[in-house]
Amino acid sequence: MDYITILAQTARETSAETAEQAVVPIEMFWQQITSLSLLEALTFVSFGVVCLFYGWRVFKVLVVINFALLGMMMGMAITEKIVGLNNQFVGGIVGMITLAVLSIPLMRWSVCLLGAAAGGIITSGIWYACGLTEQYLWAGGLIGVVAGGMISFIIFKAAVILFSSLWGSGLVVIGSLALLYLYPRTSDKIEELVFSLRWFLPTIIAAPTAIGFVLQHKFLKSSKDYNL
DSSP, X not given: OHHHHHHHHHHHHXXXXXXXXXXXXXXXXXXXXXXXXXXXXXXXXXXXXXXXXXXXXXXXXXXXXXXXXXXXHHHHHIIIIIIOOSOHHHHHHHHHHHHHHHHTTTHHHHHHHHHHHHHHHHHHHHHHHTTOOGGGHHHHHHHHHXXXXXXXXXXXXXXXXXXXXXXXXHHHHXXXXXXXXXXXXXXXXXXXXXHHOTTHHHHHHHHHXXXXXXXXXXXXXXXXXXXX
């Protein structure tokens, strides 16, 4: 009886420790997916396909959008925590406009930063998919940030293709998962895959990213805008 009690206590401690070590917000990610309507999911997929295959044509717009969103989040966080104001809307608008405007004259640097971030996301996904400790997820991400940053500064086109392919892949995956969740026969199965298989999300995001990278390079190479 004591032996069974010890085993049960050990199992509870292991589960608690695993929950504490969890860093990747899968629950929050899944809630965002399941909150999308049919029209929103289709919009995500459509816009994602454009970014995935022709991101090099609209990369300037994507850069401005990315930095506008980043500025909005930073502005809201600064307004709430540092300044101490309750009106986060104003802080978000100011931050969004500020970074969006700054990203235009600093377009090359902005693309390089996004390329580094894309590299970090990819290697973090590999770290997570391999079942390594989530507490050290930053180590896997740091490798990608350094590698992606170096490649981005050396080959500008590679940075454009990398971040736009990842951006498009993410939109396509989110929209597709939302569509599958809306379909009753596949909703439970998709939810089970997301939460039970750690390699599932990184794989379905990495695969379209790789396809988009290859196709974008091919399209860009045959275009008159090859030098961007």
